[in-house]
Amino acid sequence: MTSTLTKSADDGGSRSMGDAFDEAFEGEFGELRFADDPAPLTVLAGHPGPEAPPAVRRAVRKWSRNELLPLLGSLVSALSTTMLLFGRFTSMEGVIGFLAVFFLVFLLTYAVVVSLTENRPAVYDRVMTVLMASAAVVALCALFSVIVYVFIRGVKALVHTNFYVDDLSSTGPLDPLTKGGISHAIVGTLIMTLISLVITVPLGIACSVYLNETRSRLTSLVRTVVTAMTALPSILAGLFIFATWVLILGFERSGLAASIAISIMTLPIMIRSADVVLRLVPGNLREASAALGAPQWRTVWHVVLPTARSGLTTSVILGIARGVGETAPVLLTAGFTSSMNLNPNEGPMVSLPLTAYMLVRSGQPEQMARGFGTAAVLMVLVLILFSIARVLGGRPAGQLSKRQARGTVARSSRDLQRIEARRLAAASSDVTVAPIALSAGAPPYSSKESS
Amino acid sequence: MAGVTMEAFGAGGAVETTSVDHVATGEPAPPRRLVVRKGRGDRIFFGGASFSGAFVLAIMVAVGVFLAIQASQALKSSGFSFLTTSVWQPDRGEFGIAAIMLGTVLIALVAVAIALPISMGTALFITEVAPKWLRSWLIALVDLMAAVPSVVYGLWGAYLLQGKIVGLSRWINAWFGWIPFLDVARADPNSPLSSESVYTASTFIAGVVVAMMVMPIQCVVMREVFSQVPLGEREGAYALGSTRWGMIRVVALPFGRGGIIGGTMLGLGRALGETIAVVMIISPRFDLNFHVLEAGSNSVSSHIALLTFESSGFGLSALMAAGLALFAVTLVVNFTASWFVARSRSGASSEA
DSSP states (O other), X not given: OHHHHHHHHHHHHGGGGOHHHHHHHHHHHHTTSOTTOOSOSOOOTTOOOTTXXXXXXXXXXXXXXXXXHHHHHHHHHHHHHHXXXXXXXXXXXXXXXXXXXXXXXXXXXXXXXXXXXXXXXXXXXXXXXXXXXXXXXXXXXXXXXXXXXXXXXXXXHHXXXXXXXXXXXXXXXXXXXXXXXXXXXXXXXXXXXXXXHHHHHHHHHHHHHHHHHOOSHHHHHHHHHHXXXXXXXXXXXXXXXXXXXXXXXXXXXXXXXXXXXXHHHHHHHHHHHHHHHHXXXXXXXXXXXXXTTOOHHHHIIIIIHHHTHHHHHHHHHHHHHHHHTOOHHHHHHSOXXXXXXXXXXXXXXXXXXXXXXXXXXXXXHHHHHHHHHHHHHHHHHHHHHHHHHHHHTSSOTTOOOHHHHHHHHHHHHHHHHHHHHHHHHHHHHOTTXXXXXXXXXXXXXXXXXXX | OHHHHHHHHHXXXXXXXXXXXXXXXXXXXXXXXXXXXXXXXXHHXXXXXXXXXXXXXXXXXXXXXXXXXXXXXXHHHHTTHHHHOOOEEGGGTEEOSHHHHHHHHHHHHHHHHHHXXXXXXXXXXXXXXXXXXXXXXXXHHHHHHXXXXXXXXXXXIIIIIHHHHHHHHHHHHHHHTTSGGGOOTTOOTTOTTSOGGGTTTBHHHHHHHHHHHHHXXXXXXXXXXXXXSOHHXXXXXXHTTOOHHHHIIIIIHHHTHHHHHHHHHHHHHHHHHOOHHHHHHOOBOOSOOOOTTSBOBOOHHHHHHHHGGGOOTHHHHHHHHHHHHHHHHHHHHHHHHHHHHHHSTTTTTOOO
């Protein structure tokens, strides 16, 4: 009796838990029922009988035909209407004008079509969904048009090998594209990036460790000032270095000066993102390390920094990507040259964005093509840096990839072997220590504690 | 296994007995004195960390203080008129940031006005509408948009967008020219032969390009906030029969208000400081120009970029003063932004 009741109640309740559970339940309780048991006395209203077909889960996220057809229909209708009307009733012109009119007509058509079958909240919902999607589409189209345009305009220069291996020292503005290249700018960018990496990475990571691991009045001051300096317009970093390094200290404009300006600009950005990454390191890892008796510097070095490694790498790379593309501080501090200069200490040195800016400004068709080609090379560099950052930094602190997890397991089993070997060595000299036995009842340290 | 359990019980029992003892005698347990003895390694570690923190602090403060000292010479000689003069002729003692600051603010406002709906729509699309596979792609692409160098945006704006957008400028002027700031003085929208050059190199075009750089910054903050909307409230709205847009309007937008405002202002701060893209598009002018569609504009940072090498001594000091004013404005905007984010309901854990 009770078993029947339980079962009928469970029929409704456990439906969502899946068929496997239901079957298991049936198998266990079906035996308890007596053979001559009458039909169940209580039938709960609304519960389907056992022969009812299993409920099919509704696909909430999938597009149904009722949603798709009005959308396609309105798109086609709006396109035809716009092509018919454009230029007659509207005073707009050009591609952007056409797209704007098309979009408005489409929204209107779609709203009307949907309102034929749906109520008002549903119409609002559909129209707003379309608006949100089109915002994303606009953003992506803009991004793609920026990237594609730079490559299309630069391709004339990019196809020549000399563009990558020569500099512009013996190339006039009217020379064909088969002469001259931007190797000096590529090398200049690499040198400047390297120097600013050497400055910012140790300083930035040490400072973010300081912000996270210590607590004093100075800490909050440093954090506030760093936050403030992320607002520093990049041109001011250049102006500062120009005024101090060049005008007051009397050094010439050089790659080193530009690197320092870039470092001043990227340092706060890097510290802020590294600060966030370190804050996400789980506290129990720190506590576990402290509980094992590690001093704080060992905790930082062996626990905190390795845990946050991927996030830290990402913040460094994104900071550098920002610095690589920065033109304004380099414009004021690096000077301009068209020949190769490997020495960051003396003589002007150029970077890719500065070269692109200068070449395009000259206005000659060949120089313009070189300028766009330079921008395309810069874009490739940024894309590479960005992809590396994505690959390394996909996961939050403490979550390991499969390879890292395997490595951790291997390390810890090596540790276990080492500890065991040491125990065995100790056991051979000292008989009172119980031999390690993981499956035995008493833990190995009990003998010491009881004594 | 059994041994471990026994141990655990034993330990628990021991703790309990001691606490009962204290209750019985009525004395609170004397607090243990905690003494942290730092080893040599820790002392070196803390010394190094504090040194780097102090060093960064010193650099950052030095930049600000140095700019202020250098600027003071110009500020002393011009006084209050620095804020109201629009011409820039430091050699004749006549200079001020009225025109260039106005241009800066107008460019930034146009940029934010264009970027705000796009970034908000994109953020909502990413968090609420897009399927999972599309979501991660969109997040990556928006991040990439933030990493594209500004000189690339400048090239795009100056050589591709400028030609295409003039039609839109003309149309806006024709239909909405009665709104004062959309008027273009020398343009005749009814004549098809009128020159296009009255519309080029304008605040509007610079604003559109800067909007491209601002949009991902705003979008990241808003996405972060929208993704923290409590699941219970979302489901509550759905359970009451709300549509998706109804849920967004009633739950997501109010929850994320602080993030929306804060993200917008962060973008504004970035827009104010943008240099090279603006330099490539505008043609500088030094009058108070409210007409955003009209040719010619100016901004503080592009002004500094163009004039630094032509100035010396006093002129440079005047440029520093202009830079300092710009820095002060971006500082106020950024701190306001983080204040908004921090005091909003969603902002406790988000980083902006």
